[in-house]
Amino acid sequence: MAPAILWFLALAGGYALILGLNYPGHMSVDTIISLAEGRSGVRRVFGPPLFSSFLGFFDRIVTGSGAYVVAAALVLVGAWAGLPSLRRRVAWIAPLVLAAAFAAPQVAIYQGIVWKDVLFANFAIAGFVALAHACRRWDAARPRLALLALAFLLMAVATLLRQNGALIVVLCAAVLAWTARGEGWRRALAWAAAGFVVPLVLAAGINAVTPVKDPPGKNRNVGLRLLQGYDIAGALADDPDRPLRALEADNLAAAASLRVEAPKYYSPERIDALLGSKTLGKALVSYETPTIGRQWVQTLTEDPLGYLERRWDVYRWVFLTPDIDRCLPVHVGVAGPPQLMDELGIAPRADRDDNRLWNYVTWWLDTPGLSHPVFAAVAALVAAFLLVRREAADVAMAGLMLSALGFAASFFVISLACDYRYLYFLDLTAITGLVYVALDPRLRSRNA
Structure with missing residues (x-):
């Protein structure tokens, strides 16, 4: 069986694993509040209103978080499904690396947690994968523009899910400037400006029509x-x-x-x-x-x-995370403010399956598998490898690695708590980089 077929079988199996382990999803205090906002259309705290709007939308399809989990995980799986077509071949090691990626708690369990940090990471990664496809087809005007429009839209959504998520558009601009450098510095600068401005303009437009709104007189600061x-x-x-x-x-x-x-x-x-x-x-x-x-x-x-x-x-x-147990490494089950859960008609949940998932996570605690510095090193090494190889899509994928590193660094200024999920984008980006490199780990291809 061809490695490409095995790769897509592993991808489908991994998606089924996520849903089988986590459906209808895990909800914490933040999630319950956001769901209440999504149902009422009124913002109660200072979280992103778009996330609450997503929860409200999917709650109207299937009450609770089940439909949301199916769709949110599909964003990541869809992005990963687009990786093989960025390369000329699929190496035999690629299905093994992909299967290992699905075994990590950052994928197997976190993708079932209803957190804005997870959805932000999924949309940001999907945006850079679309950008990589646009860079690979740069000489084909219509496909390039369609792919760029998709990339800008995905990034616009991502910037509305995390307050510091707008940092990704800086690397988007840099990638486009590098890709268009052969057209002259004016064209390269124009493409950089488009990569920076268009996602932010789209984000402003999306935010303007987001159903969840602040009540009159609420302080946005x-x-x-x-x-x-x-x-x-x-x-x-x-x-x-x-x-x-x-x-x-x-x-x-x-x-x-x-x-x-x-x-x-x-x-x-x-x-x-x-x-x-x-x-x-x-x-x-x-x-x-x-x-x-x-x-x-x-x-x-x-x-x-x-x-x-x-x-x-x-x-x-x-x-x-010097004491990871104090930094909420994961959340399983359903928990939230009792009065709000009664209002929503949601019961607390901490069943045997949730306990098994928590037990699985404990195997990873205090290991490199749950260590932001390790994933930062992986992202840096992947970025260095891709910038040396510098094939069509490599610069965009390197931009993804660097954007995650910059996002993680921004918490030096804005961090208020040590929750592990805050740097989830870094971990998932590094895993995505390993999956991408495994598809074709050659530094120089024969057709380059």
């Missing part, structure tokens, strides 16, 4: 406010006597409360530790968002090295 408040609390944990000019000018009593409470409750592991204080949150909420922003800028400019040290301490938790 909640995420930024939380991040700035977390950094200020960290600065006070380092030095409770540091200046708080902006905060003290606005509310002296609240600033004094922050000085007392922040050192007690701040933790670089996650922002949730601050919830242990009954007065800390009230003190932060007492300030308007611009005041918090001014104080954050003052704290940063007065002690930039201290800011970098604290940020590294936070980033160390999310990237290195």
Whole structure:
């Protein structure tokens, strides 16, 4: 049997495995809230409204998350189905590597978890695979434009699923500039601009028609406010006597409360530790968002090295996961706020099958198979290999690797917790890179 046939059989079998293990999907607190938003059409927290809209759409097809899981996993499987046609041949090792990829918890189990991080990774990868096809058929105008339109649409959706997901369009622009370099620098620059601007314009258009909307008067800057408040609390944990000019000018009593409470409750592991204080949150909420922003800028400019040290301490938790058990390595079953679950008519679930899946994940804990640094190294090596080979689609796939590395690095600035899923895009991208290279692992092909 030809390796290409075995490869597609492994792909179909892997998709069936995902659904067989996880259907109708695993839902956590975030998922339950997003589903409630999808049903009501009203945003309750500061998560992406498009994700809630997707959940609401599929919930109307099949109540719950079952239809969503089928469709979300199909995005990744569809992207992987497009990989063999990027190469001139399929090596015999490729089906084995693909089968091994489906055995990893990042694929076998995570693809059944209803999280925006998973859907973002799937759409981003699919977008770069479509971009790779466009680069491979660059000289054929109509197919190239159709494939670019698909790539831009997929990337636009991805950017609406993660606040820092827009970083992928930077690498999209770089890939197009490199691919069009033979047409002159003006054409290359124009293609780069298109690769950067068009996905963002599409994203703005999609966001404008997304069914889930903010209620009137809701503050859209909640995420930024939380991040700035977390950094200020960290600065006070380092030095409770540091200046708080902006905060003290606005509310002296609240600033004094922050000085007392922040050192007690701040933790670089996650922002949730601050919830242990009954007065800390009230003190932060007492300030308007611009005041918090001014104080954050003052704290940063007065002690930039201290800011970098604290940020590294936070980033160390999310990237290195020094105690992975404390960083929510996976979620199986169904759990959420009881009142909201009653409202949705969803029962908690933690059955025998869920326990078996959790037990399987425990085999991978504290191993390279669940290690962001390992997958970062894999993504970097795959990118280096592809940039050396530099065939038609290789630069686009290298762009995917580099975009995942840049996405992971961005959490140095924005991380609030060490949950493993936040860097899921990095892991899944590295796995995709290994699958792609395994299809044709030659550094130079005879027809090159």
